[in-house]
Amino acid sequence: MLREFGVPPVVTGPVVGGLADCVFRYAGEEPERVVLGRKVDGVWRDVTSGELAAEVLALAKGLLARGIGFGDRVAVMSRTRYEWTLFDFALWAIGAQPVPVYPTSSAEQVHWILYDSGCAACVVEDEDQAMTVGSVIERLPGLRLLWQLDAGAVAELVEAGRSVDGDVVHRHRRAVTPDAVATVIYTSGTTGRPKGCVLTHANFMFEADTLVDRWESVFRSGSGEQPSTLLFLPLAHVFGRMVEVAAVRARVKLGHQPVLAAAELLPDLAAFRPTFVLGVPYVFEKVFAAARRKAEAEGRRGPFDRAVDTAVRYAEAREQKAFGTGPGPSAGLRMEHQLFEKLVYGKVREALGGRVRHAMSGGSAMSRRLGLFFDGAGITVFEGYGLTESCAAATANPPGATKYGTVGRPIPGSTVHIADDGEVWLRGAHVFSGYLNDPRATEEVLRGGWLATGDLGRLDHDGYLTITGRKKEILVTSNGKSVAPAALEERVRSHPLVSQCVLVGNDRPFIAALVTLDVEGMAHWLSMRGLPQRPAEQLVGDPELAAEVRRAVVAANTLVSQAEGIRAFRVLPGQFTEERGLLTPSLKLKRRAIEKAYAREVAELYPS
Template sequence: MHEFTVPASATAPQVGGLADAVFDHAADDPDRVALARKDAQGQWQDITSGQFRDQVLALAKGMLAEGVRFGDRVAIMSRTRYEWTLFDFALWAIGAQPVPLYPTSSAEQVYWMLHDAGVSAAVVEHEDHAMTIGSVVDRLPQLKRLWQLDADAEAELMAAGAHIEDDVVHRHRLALTPDTVATVIYTSGTTGRPKGCVISHANFMAEADNIVDRYEPVFHSKPGDQASTLLFLPLAHVFGRMVEVAAVRGRVKLGHQPQLSAAALLPDLVAFRPSFILAVPYIFEKVFAAARRKAELEGKLGPFDKAVEAAVRYAEATEHKAFGTGPGPGASLRMQHQLFDKLVYGKLREAMGGRCRHAMSGGSAMERRLGLFFDGAGMRIFEGYGLTESTAAATANPPEQTRFGTVGRPIPGTTVHIAEDSEVWLHGGQIFQGYLNNPEATGETLHDGWLATGDLGSLDEDGYLTITGRKKEILVTSSGKTVSPATLEERVRAHPLVAQCVVVGNDRPYISALVTLDQEAVSHWLTMREKPQLSQAELVCDADLETEIRRAVVAANTQVSQAESIRTFRILAAQFTEEQGLLTPSLKLKRKAIEKAYAVEIEALYHT
């Protein structure tokens, strides 16, 4: 199949912008809990739609008082926190355009984005961010104002705007149309300098409203309860931003968590008890790996692995039934599943807050077996696919027919087309307006409303999309064999000891790999084998560890032809990090930078 369309299910608004939902919801039901925010003691405090509207209005007046005008661009550099959502909607209420910056961005990256977007004011989280902008401010004559969240920017701005009439904000808000630019989001720059994606209010509305309309029933843990989600994805990334907009428009109670580490996130999941979460595969991998390590430490690895096997088989049987290719789980499997639900699956769900029955995953590929395990354990993960240029999701697995290992069908209002060279093309209301100040790149990417994604994929007979790699990342060996590295890397990474894997081999006689280690998993592995804790340098030379990693490579090779298989590999002493410039802020590999940084190690793979 070369093309598949799912008709829109939500009506595209003809007037207004994103901030209207805040005012409309407050007028309908001012006492409904809309968000929650942590107080100084770390306790969650509910915020009603009426209170949120009042805060948005007061902050919008403050921005006007400080000189922010319709069409101005205002940078936000912060981790994911309540104030970001507040500033987004306040800026949208006056027709301004927030420009998100990753809190980890370097001074040069910050300079490029602020300069390219012509930003006139910036909101930062704390002093370090202020100093980063301060170090390049002399090259940014258009940047006039800087506010710091940790220095009480919220209260300062609200006080500054107290004398302005509410009507002034409403006049700005009513001047907006859906085609007005809402934001400029910079791509993470895996292949060069970040490009600014111009996204309109209509793009966000098409994306959020169709997703809410299609998936609203699964936002609840049970029919009739209040839908709620804890947002821990970076708001500088389009996925996090789409969640923020969809939660407000879809009346889903929204909380924010700034830290992605399990140590910080898990207690908040338990305290907030979301009914639905949205995450990247890395989070689900970490939760699974931590549960398995805990079972092994308690001497219960055998039963845990049996529970995993039962969950996978149960989910596969359920999947077959959904597609009419099987009767569903048999009686003995159902009994086994029920037993493990008490012993294993229930505890896993409790660790995620206890109410969560569904999740959405995007940003990178999730291994089919991991998706099946979570499904069998009582938490269905809908894997999806999209880009900054498509305002996040363009496809997602439907709730009633999830095909694990695929990124699902087009979301309502979207068409997916597979070009002759297998490139994925997208069409729909969520497709961006183009790249800021870059007509050449826009012309290469947008063709009469169609987005050429640069990703390679295939559609099955039911319209489910499978991503097979990126056009720019295809390796060609010296013998002319083309290899997609992503599939091999994903399979090597499935081993619990592996953190990252980069497959190399362009213009080389065969395929090789660089592998980094998951330190927590390795430390646990050494403990269980009663081996001393080794330094990074010692680990790289450990014969038993090398044997384990070889198993991961051999397992990955069973899925491909001999010419595509990894012939040799090298274990590296340290992981690739964003600080070294080897990962994007959304944790994608920067291949060229990695190949350059590890040129000596790669050369050695071909001369041993």
């Protein structure tokens, strides 16, 4: 195994300018080119490059008229929507710095972010968020202005800026340099108070331009149709923000979808018809689970399972050929694969709009089998890895050489190093400059030009990285056995009845698990057995359901030694939710909070 691996750059770092420049340059070059899709009264409408530049300029003039100036920070607290992109580029055009805030943040979280970053103004989406900010405004002496999107904030600012000359905006814009701060994004805070990651214009330009150049097949469709993507990731998260920047810089048609729930997302995917999507494994798991439930309800579970197996074997054969370890799919396998194209694979693609052929996944690990299935079904999923501190992706699987089950190789222009204790270190032009107002925390993670991620991993002989866990999440039993929970939890979650899984066992005699039920999977399970629908709290003691979950646990235990396996589990009636303080806004588990909230249930797993 390698200890260090780097990839030469494919783009040069910017010498002058900032993120807003391309909006106005493209408007001059191709004013009629469609660059955004905006949903108005339930209908998707095109926005051209010229229209986007005009809207950004008008909003930037309004911000200047209201006293927002070069270097000021403005919080944006909203779901993913068109206006967020307008504010980002308008603020960048005048040298200001947007500070994203998750719309579900508590009053204390909002206070900390706005206070620590010294925001001069705040943009919220609706009245509830305005009230959240209002509840802590007395403790924010630097906050001068509050705008509400649903109350006409954009129109108000555009009107206020009518008397401002557009040249004033452009003078501000031309003063922005690549090393200027573009944004301060606060970490999720899984282990403590969120820290503000300072990211520059150069960080984003290098990251976005590298991804667009190296993954050209994703961002620049070669089929004669304009590349497009529907962004449903939260723009408060660095992944969503990078997608926004990359799409605008690559002239990809970008749409916004604020709701991740299937009932809202799937109709918009069908209407917008993106050529690629970027998401977290949860999205791909939901698409797969919905297809499987539909097949079972129609009495086609057997053929569906055979189609899945065929897709996996087909993708594995192609993977082996790419790495020179096999001849590729046999004639028989190709015929079998073609048989299921119309019956299954085409319908899976149709669920994502019908035109998707590529996807990028990050945020957490995707199972190898799920990635292989989508590949075999005609959608190549490039899984990657990164942090807020690395401006999103630090590694990703390259086109033509995807190795499922890994998070790929370093993106061009960056290097991955495995420290003596197995920690993953990163270096490259995408790495942040430090934490705002926290030099001690900055020194802890920036070590001689390397970013110490806190994640554990290994590099294979081809330079592909596999993440094996987090240093702070390793469970150590009372017998001294160290267990990384991620792989076991992922395997348990792959069962259609399971929604979430958290391992416990620190300073205890063995590893155990807390499991929650998937609402849609549970409803389908009852329906297929001709049983009346019941809430989860009435099912947690059902012996047949417990047997199903036990099968998931047994399957997970095949990954590890007997000493590392799950010895006991408890099915819980509720979900781990952000509202209960058990998930971060990016859906990461708050392990300490979960174990504290279910202290009684955990204790019952270890009878004295």
